[in-house]
Each structure stands twice: as C-alpha cells, then as structure tokens.
Amino acid sequence: MTLGGIAQAGNPPLGPGNIEVFPKRDMVALEGYDAQAGETATVTVSRNGQQVGIGEGVIDATGFLEFNHPGGSCWTGVTPDIQGGDLVEVRFSRTAFTDGAYVSSAAITSVTHDTFAATPAEGDVEGTVTIAGTYGDDFGTRFDLSRFVVEVVNPEMRRPDPSTPPTLIGERAIGWTPVTDPAEPNGGPGYEVTGSAGNGAFSVTFSMYSAADAERVLDGEHVVTSWMQESGELALGNSLYEFGETDGPGFGGCPAGPASQAPVPPTSVDAARSGTDVTLTWTTPTQPAGARPITTYRVAAVDTVTGQEIAVRQGANPGENSAVIHGLVADQSYPLVLEATNGLWSPLVELGTLHADGSLTPATDPTNPDTTGGGGTGGGTGGGETPAEPVVVAPTAPSLTRVLSGHESVTAEWTAAQPGNANSPITGYEIVATPAAADGTPGTPVTAQVAATATSGTVTGLTNGVDHTVSVFALAGEQRTAGTTAAGVTGVVTPNDVVAVSRAQYRTDKREYRISGTAQDTTANRVHLRIGDVAGSGQVIQLDVPVAADGTWSVDLRNGPTLPANNRFNVTSDSGAGTVAAMTRTR
Numbered sequence: 001m002t003l004g005g006i007a008q009a010g011n012p013p014l015g016p017g018n019i020e021v022f023p024k025r026d027m028v029a030l031e032g033y034d035a036q037a038g039e040t041a042t043v044t045v046s047r048n049g050q051q052v053g054i055g056e057g058v059i060d061a062t063g064f065l066e067f068n069h070p071g072g073s074c075w076t077g078v079t080p081d082i083q084g085g086d087l088v089e090v091r092f093s094r095t096a097f098t099d100g101a102y103v104s105s106a107a108i109t110s111v112t113h114d115t116f117a118a119t120p121a122e123g124d125v126e127g128t129v130t131i132a133g134t135y136g137d138d139f140g141t142r143f144d145l146s147r148f149v150v151e152v153v154n155p156e157m158r159r160p161d162p163s164t165p166p167t168l169i170g171e172r173a174i175g176w177t178p179v180t181d182p183a184e185p186n187g188g189p190g191y192e193v194t195g196s197a198g199n200g201a202f203s204v205t206f207s208m209y210s211a212a213d214a215e216r217v218l219d220g221e222h223v224v225t226s227w228m229q230e231s232g233e234l235a236l237g238n239s240l241y242e243f244g245e246t247d248g249p250g251f252g253g254c255p256a257g258p259a260s261q262a263p264v265p266p267t268s269v270d271a272a273r274s275g276t277d278v279t280l281t282w283t284t285p286t287q288p289a290g291a292r293p294i295t296t297y298r299v300a301a302v303d304t305v306t307g308q309e310i311a312v313r314q315g316a317n318p319g320e321n322s323a324v325i326h327g328l329v330a331d332q333s334y335p336l337v338l339e340a341t342n343g344l345w346s347p348l349v350e351l352g353t354l355h356a357d358g359s360l361t362p363a364t365d366p367t368n369p370d371t372t373g374g375g376g377t378g379g380g381t382g383g384g385e386t387p388a389e390p391v392v393v394a395p396t397a398p399s400l401t402r403v404l405s406g407h408e409s410v411t412a413e414w415t416a417a418q419p420g421n422a423n424s425p426i427t428g429y430e431i432v433a434t435p436a437a438a439d440g441t442p443g444t445p446v447t448a449q450v451a452a453t454a455t456s457g458t459v460t461g462l463t464n465g466v467d468h469t470v471s472v473f474a475l476a477g478e479q480r481t482a483g484t485t486a487a488g489v490t491g492v493v494t495p496n497d498v499v500a501v502s503r504a505q506y507r508t509d510k511r512e513y514r515i516s517g518t519a520q521d522t523t524a525n526r527v528h529l530r531i532g533d534v535a536g537s538g539q540v541i542q543l544d545v546p547v548a549a550d551g552t553w554s555v556d557l558r559n560g561p562t563l564p565a566n567n568r569f570n571v572t573s574d575s576g577a578g579t580v581a582a583m584t585r586t587r
Helices: 003-009 211-219
Strands: 018-022 027-031 040-047 050-058 065-067 087-092 098-102 107-115 127-134 148-153 173-176 191-198 201-208 221-229 236-243 270-274 277-283 296-302 309-315 320-325 334-341 349-354 360-362 368-372 399-406 409-415 428-435 446-450 456-460 468-476 479-481 500-507 512-518 526-531 540-546 552-557 568-573 578-582 584-586
Touching (some): 018 087, 018 098, 027 040, 050 065, 050 409, 098 236, 107 211, 107 221, 107 236, 127 148, 127 211, 127 236, 173 191, 173 201, 201 211, 277 334, 296 320, 309 320, 399 468, 409 428, 409 468, 428 456, 446 456, 500 578, 512 540, 540 552
Parallel strands (some): 018 236, 500 584
Antiparallel strands (some): 018 027, 027 065, 040 050, 040 087, 087 098, 107 127, 127 201, 148 173, 191 201, 270 277, 296 309, 296 334, 334 349, 409 456, 428 446, 428 468, 468 479, 500 512, 526 568, 568 578
16 A cells, blocks of 8 residues: 555555654664565655655664664764654665654653652552653544553563662553553552543553652653554554653764754845945745754955955844945955854855956856856946845755666655745756766766655666766756755766566466566666575576567566575676566465
C-alpha cells in the first residue's frame, strides 16, 4: 500500500517494520526492515508539506538503522527539530516501497513527588509520583487513547542497589494506559496507579507502598508513548516523548539543529547612490523552521584602492531593512558585501559592484555565469529613489543533499528553499547537470525544471560514463538563486547503465525461471543472472542474456538451479550495472 492510499485515514502505510521517533532527541530509529538489509534508506521529516530534514544510511543485517544517535547515521546539513504533527517517511534504494509515521504531539509537562508518613501496615501509600502532560487533536484521528501509555523505566525497581531498601515492585518498567486490557489491569505488586486522559490533557499518579520505591519512580525515566497501528505490532509508527531529555540536536557529532546554526542571509539588495553615500535596502529572508531570527546585519563597501571596508551594522527588522554607508569616493566603484547574525554569523554574501553612476552589477556564481547572486537594482547618480519594497526577491538557496546516477540520467534531491518575502513565492526549481569535457573544461549544461513543491527531480538525455556536476537552483519569477551543497555531499555523479527487473517468477516443481527486465538500450550489452543477493556472484541462472534494441531482456529457463529460501537473485550487466530482486514462488 502506498502512503497516498492510506494517508486519508490519518495513518502511515502498513510497513514491514517499525518507525520509532524520539522528538525530544530529534532521533528516528528504524527496526524490523529485514527485507531491506543492505539497502540505503532515505528518511525525510516534513511539516505541513514542507521538508525540514533529510538523512540517509544503510539498513544493517538485523533490519535496524537510527539517526542522530551515537553510532548511527546523521541528518544531512541540519538536524530537524522534530515536533508533534511532523511526518517521517523512509524509502529504500532497491525496494519500491515507502513507509511513514506521523509524530504524536503527546508530551509530559511535569513530574511531581509527594511523601507520606510510613506506617507498619502493608499496602499503605508512602509516596506518590504524578506525571502530567498534554496531547493535541491527533488523538482520535491519527492516534487514539487505546494506543497510549505513560511509563516509568528504572532498573532499580527490579534489582535495587543492595545498600538501599528492597523493592516491592520487581519490574524494570511500570505504566498506565487509559484503555485497559482486563488481562493486564493497571497497577501491580508494590503500587497502585490511577489516571485520566481527556480534552487534550492527562494526569497519572503512581502510589507506592514504600518510600524507597516512590524515590525510584521519581528517579526513573518518564515517557509517554503513543503509536499509530496495532496490526500485531504494538510499536508501529511509535512516538516516545522522554521527559527531562535534552532537546537535540547533534548527538554523536551530528550537525546542529536550526536553532544552533548561522542564519540564511539576504542574497540581494537595492542600492541608491547619492554622491558619496549609498542607501542599501533588503528584505529579511525566511529562515528554516525552528531557526533563531536574525538580530543584526553588517553591510560594507570594499575600497579596492586601500583594501579597507566601510562597514555599517544595522539591527534587523522583521520586514524591510536599510542602511546608509557614508564616505565613498565619488568616482570610484565598490564591491558590496553583507552578512547576518542570530548569535552566529552567516557566510559573507557578495552582493555585486556599485559603480560611480549608481548602477549595481550583481555578483555572479562562478559555477554558473547566468546566476546572479546579488539581484539588486541601482539608483541613478545624484540620489535616485529606492523602491519601498522589491517586487520580487530571490529565495534562499536550496541545499543539494543527494545525487543518484541513472541510465542517461541523474536524479537530485534537496532541502527546500524559502521565499525571499511574502510577495516572492518560489515558482519552481531548476536542476543543472554539467558534463566534464575530455580536456577538463565544462561541457554544455543539460537542465530540467520541476514544480515549486518538489524536493527531487531528474535530468535526462545525458551521456553514460561521463562525470556530471549537478546543481539545483530555486526560482522566484525571474530571480534565480544560486544553489548550495550540504556538507559531506558530492554533486558529481556519473550516469551509467541501470538494470531493472519487471517480472520474476519461479515454479518449484519444474525449477522454472521466468524473468524479464530492462537495461542499457544497446545490442552490445549483456546481462547475467545468478542466485543470491551479492551482485556478480552466486550460482548461475543464466549468463550472456542479450539486451534488445529497446532495452528489454528476458529469461525463460527450466531445470535451473534450486532457488534458496530467501528468494533473492541478482542481475549484472556488461555496462557495470547491477540489481538484487526477489522471486515470486509458485508450487
């Protein structure tokens, strides 16, 4: 089932494994994806349809992968501040399947402790711990209260330190759920538990029969857990809010979150020069979700004769901002630069060159001479008027997060750009693939344009075996912002042959194989089929299968090798491509 097919019911797709989300730690764990072991998983976090985070890693042999946890994979570029209502999705490099889970808004807001005088009687309460919190309107739609538990975890409740009083509980974890199973009522040895949940709030009180156990409950981990599906798997689409945990990001050397990163600076200004003064005007750029706002700008005119800057610092306004630089030499041109801070300084933006006549030549992206980095306009000499607000302002730059090679094509993925202002919506993205010529000089770029809502796209018509440098640019009308590439990502990719399997059937009683697919459309190409999930190795099904001129190939074979229990086989081509797939078994 696809995500779109089930999302109308407010639930994620029924996947082969669990997606566990820890919003306080901005952590996602995938488990139970055994069938995707060895595949690259791409995980995205979206909020109101806008992607706010992306990462990728390899599913291990046990079907497990986690993000933003020591020993796991990191989010790319920025660690998203995961919140209730976000959608976490995962797709795989070889399996045509997308799984997803919404993040519950349930959160613990307080943990309080009360003590009572001890008495000799058994079963009297000597201390209580109350856990209170809230949840949003996702209950009853994506979640319901039958999939909700407030839990305390502390190994000391089962095996306490010998130097402390014994425990009456004998369990590592205790919990409460508002919809109880008669076979598993709330409460247990050494304690009682009561609670309520309704109208967006919950409160649960653990009443302990010993003061020492009350202290152990207070010292434990306090978690509210809610999940989206049962279907025999109580943790499918699972959200765990851990009270007292430090909000991410950046565990284990992973990148900082939006609140800990430098701001996105403006990339264009309007300039009006009047004699030895210039007035610069720009619009506050939209920042990523969860980012700290810009507090100060620094603009400067660079004196190319003396090598000094004439700089002005300007406090940030929520909309339009302006600054006046005095003391320019009347007949001299000045490069203009700008940077912004929210406590951390952004990269320096080269806005272009202000000429003596008041015109402004925008800076250019050296990797794409048609791309303007400044995008401003200039006023005339003698004090031209600065427009009150630019009609169209360039968006912030998208960030390239992954490129994938295909047959005569490449596919790019990126984090979304943000509009430059409310009057400048993003109108689309342009993907540019520039081939490297034999002498090392760039070849003729090949481009593709996609919709403003897209965060991936494909450029076709490329030459296999040739390195291509891929960039993505955001469009806002005629404005075209230079793209950036996330840390650790390479924008260079080589299109090559891609082998695909369209049919794979095995009949047990006759050891019969019927397999077909596609590969590079050249009659000189051959594909080779073997048993197992290691490309290019394993017992032979059939070798040297010809590829037709339309790129198709097929195998019809009886009395072939016995298919192993996992049904896996691999296909490789003379052109260097390969894939692993599974058979459909009959009889």
